[in-house]
Amino acid sequence: GAGVSQSPSNKVTEKGKDVELRCDPISGHTALYWYRQSLGQGLEFLIYFQGNSAPDKSGLPSDRFSAERTGGSVSTLTIQRTQQEDSAVYLCASSLGPRKNTEAFFGQGTRLTVV
Amino acid sequence: GNSVTQMEGPVTLSEEAFLTINCTYTATGYPSLFWYVQYPGEGLQLLLKATKADDKGSNKGFEATYRKETTSFHLEKGSVQVSDSAVYFCALTAVSGGGADGLTFGKGTHLIIQP
Numbered sequence: 086g087a088g089v090s091q092s093p094s095n096k097v098t099e100k101g102k103d104v105e106l107r108c109d110p111i112s113g114h115t116a117l118y119w120y121r122q123s124l125g126q127g128l129e130f131l132i133y134f135q136g137n138s139a140p141d142k143s144g145l146p147s148d149r150f151s152a153e154r155t156g157g158s159v160s161t162l163t164i165q166r167t168q169q170e171d172s173a174v175y176l177c178a179s180s181l182g183p184r185k186n187t188e189a190f191f192g193q194g195t196r197l198t199v200v
Numbered sequence: 201g202n203s204v205t206q207m208e209g210p211v212t213l214s215e216e217a218f219l220t221i222n223c224t225y226t227a228t229g230y231p232s233l234f235w236y237v238q239y240p241g242e243g244l245q246l247l248l249k250a251t252k253a254d255d256k257g258s259n260k261g262f263e264a265t266y267r268k269e270t271t272s273f274h275l276e277k278g279s280v281q282v283s284d285s286a287v288y289f290c291a292l293t294a295v296s297g298g299g300a301d302g303l304t305f306g307k308g309t310h311l312i313i314q315p
Contacts, residue, residue: 089243118303127307128289176244178303187293188234189303191244 087111089192091177097198098167106162106195108177116182117160118189119152123173131175134160135182167199202227206290206306213280214314221275221309223264223290231294233257233266233273234303238287247275247288285313 090109098104110117119131130144134154145151149167154160164171174196178189206223213219225231235247235257248257253268262277273290290306 120305128305130304178244188246188249190246191236193243 089177089179089190091175091192091195093195094193095196095198097200100169100199101166103163103165104167104197106164106175106177106197108160108162108179108192110158110160110177110179111190112158114179114181114190115157116180116187116189117154118178118180119160119162120176120178121173122176122194128176131162164197167197169199172197172199202231202292202294202304204290204292204304204306206288206309209287209308209310210312211309212312212314215282216279217313219275219277219280219284219311221288221290221311223273223275223306225271225273225290225292227271227292227294227304229294230268231292233264234291234293235262235264235273235275236289236291236305238289238308240286244289280311280313282313282315285311287311 092107115136117134121129121131132139132152133141136157137154149165152162174194176191176194178191180187180189203226232251234249236244237247238244248259250257250266253266256265264273264275287308287310289308291303293303
């Protein structure tokens, strides 16, 4: 597509429920990133994919968080047993990668609210 | 590990004022440096970048120079406009930390320009 697409744009869920967030990267981009943006906390790195593999999962905050990428394209971020502190905007980005000066393109994000 | 430190906001200026947003970094090797901008209600987008020491990135009247000796990448603009009001993020990529092509972000600086 023309840009990075994320869905849903907004998600309200009850504490304890599981949620799935989806990211469609730009066609041909092999690198894909997930970040979390909390109010006043800046951008928090979650996970990085190169193709279907995830060389860096160091940012996932707990074992309730997991992510996968299939076919080197679409990625899903799953949060199990959601907690109120999971409320944030989840951003996905993609780039041509794996060159360090490659620009990353961001989606509009999914705003997750856990009530 | 890699890290980016930028000045805390919000920064409030009058239209046509001179802008500096400080950014310093810690990284292994020779990182590439970026400024991203997030306008109200929009996603993050690349503003400018520099890939080696003494390079100057520029766009939309903004400039930043890669200073290896001071590990800095300060953002400057000679005369700001109301339309520059946004959140600005300094970022870097490096071979180690955050993955082979991962971006490390600062916490962001909220810039408010008053007419």
